[in-house]
Amino acid sequence: MKTVFSMSSSGRMGVSLPALDVPPSAELPEGLERESGSIGLPEVTEGQVMRHFIELSNANYHVDKGMYPLGSCTMKYNPRQNEDIARMPGLAGLHPLSPDAMAQGTLELMHRLSGYLCEITGFEAITLQPAAGAQGEFCGLMLITSYHRDRGEGHRNEVLMPDSAHGTNPATSTLAGCKVIGVSSNDRGEVDPEDLRRKVGPNTAAFMLTNPNTLGLFESKIGELTSIVHEAGGLNYMDGANMNALLGVARPGDMGFDVCHLNLHKTFGTPHGGGGPGSGPVACISDLERYLPDSIVSKDSDGRYFLQKPDRSFGRLLAFHGNVGVLYRAYAYIRTLGADGLCEVTENALINANYLKEKLKGIFELPFDDGPCMHEFVLSGDRQLEKGVKTLDIAKRLLDYGFHAPTIYFPLIVHEAMMIEPTETEGIEDLDSFIAAMESIAREVEEKPHLVTDAPVNTPVLRLDEVAAVKELCIVEPRVEE
């Protein structure tokens, strides 16, 4: 595909602007002016721009095309009405520094959403500011370290987490100035309470846990785990990436967790946008409320909404109030489903995942098979590896069959891992087609493995050379000298 730069021709423009209606009397300071025409932006018409980006779009896989069984990513259908809601003029045209009195609608929506998310998670306070899950994690650890510091325990700088943790958990701990301490999983794929007991101590700041964990298993000893940490003076952080398994069924606030982030772009149906924007609100117990980022939405006795800085706020995460457009979509999602609808989300997510697990476990190895899974499960490609076919090859072959690949090589505790999460919005027909594709690929591995190792072949490009991309780094289009 051509680049937009290669279509450029001097004098073309894709936008029409009114003529300047004031006298052009101001002049730039000498020596600081940039030469006209020297940037290197393309010069193309609106028609060319549309054709170019539509052509690019055709090379993308997306939820409206087919299933994304991406474990821990919760790629569900994105309701169209929510796109219109987020584009309503009252929001789109609202400046973030408008006086509170002129932003009562959006502040009310944020206040309501805060209440819903607290109810869903079982917590007392919340910030909607974090822009994504990883920033939510940072926010959570900042709450926790601020809390310890205020109690004269600023030395607590160890964050415990299982070896199955998302990569963001250890990376966030480093960003928050903490040390990562690994905790082992037992043979059932759950955190080993004995190992946790050995690892906690006077320096424990927090225990970070995804529940259900990244194997798709509910931590059955959750109460014991959170108590061990509390007794050692630490706080419990839940990575809410897998909250799709718990809506209306169980709440982190009731399990001994003190803080939890949510991924609105996973659980609450807001689109992933090819990698963002997301939104990662953080809910917490009332003891942590005063440390929340500046500012949170409050309501006065006259029913007016206002922004307020918590008295011991740890600071700010963004220039403004969060990815508000994403908050609008999540609000619409919750309002449309209500309490019953949210329960059904989880019910169907669990049924879909267990159906796939039962159908696929004969074909692929299922390392942790101990009763029902939650919203996802992890297969191993070890059996196929014996035939010289890697999990990466299976993933690429799935693209040929018209499916997106599962999350692969994660969690790290499963060899040749394939982490599968169908979500609730796939129908049985879609699930059966996916099963058929997986069966067919497994047969190919036995009979014609080259079909799998050569995959993909039915995609816009063939398998791409990632090693060459690093070796001969080309991150920007080189300029053509005229």
Next chain:
Amino acid sequence: MLDEIGVDSFEDLLKPIPDEYMLKGELSLPPALSELELQRDMAVITSRDTGADHICFLGGGAYDHFVPSAIDHILLRSEFFTAYTPYQAEVSQGTLHAIFEYQTMISRLTGMEMANASVYDGATAAAEACLMALRVTRKNRILIAGSMNPRWARVIRTYLDREGFEINEIPFLENGLLDLDAASSLTEGGAAALLVQYPDYFGLIQDIEPMAELIHSAGGLLIAAADPVALPLLRSPGDAGADIVVGEGQSMGLPLSYGGPFAGFMSSKLKYARKMPGRIIGRTVDRAGETGYVLTLQTREQHIRREKATSNICTNQALMALANAVYLSLTGEQGFREISTQCFQKSHYLYSGLIGIEGVEPVFGNTPFFREFTLRFPVSSVEILQKLAEMSILAGLPLQELGEGVMLITATEKRTKEEMDAYINAVASICDVEVSR
């Protein structure tokens, strides 16, 4: 399906959850709404956002620029907005190719050699740039211009709030320009970076080349937080000696949306590529030798390097970066320069009209500025805000820290002569009354 799974009921699937942690009863949420009811509910709510209908002279980090229609038509393509992060490159060429073009446009605009695929917003871009400079130089001190957007400075302080890092603020002079003598003494003993906003929070334009020389001689990097709309007119930060250039992409085709989703851009010299946080798209070839694009240098990232990653960022603002790329394609070399010129000329027209009123004074003398400027009114900013709000005008941002009647005022290419004349006349009549009192 339950039969196939081998259970009698859905409740059997919940057995792994200990009974004591099962939610008893139902969540307390309002009843479900149909699509039509939701639309009615939202119409009522958003009607209370009266600020959205006002003529906007507010800036301070978010700006009311014109957004061409074509952008949203592209963002609303399912192929872009319902896609996942492009980890499976062979079926994500659309997103990857578009972001590669975005990286190219940002690099060219800032005068840098590379850019990443975006971060959350301009403030986090500035914070990540500071962390990047600390990694590159292995020093522990950052110098931040006192004329930096205070909200951005708060975010930077939050990100650097851990043992071993130090932040020093460089004061500004009466004319608003950075005190280079003070900066010079602060660089003694070495520093990882000097971070300056270009133009600064008050809209002022200052040559950043002397700052580059200062910090380079102290073994540090110059980080410029640049306003992209000023860059078609102003010498590029790269040309002036910057090593990392960051900024807020909202002005390039994104609606105000009460502050988000926006997109932060980050660009730098190529030699720092491996220290850059976030996703980076690279060009490569497929098995048949055809050109394609992939996520590259992934060993910097959290999903590979875990606690040793350059950042914890995972999700970025890909769709907003796409909007920036479409915006810069539509406006292009000439259109973007014209928009920049109109912001420059219109803000000066408004400025001249206002300082012609008796009692209205510029706070920073005649220091050159771009798109926004700072004035001291002879009345309180509350009075200005209220009187102009009666005419559906959002007059600007009060800067209490600089005095009672001080306001930061912005005029983009969207403001008309008529709107600005109305602003000037209203202020004249408020001040007139004040003078005769």
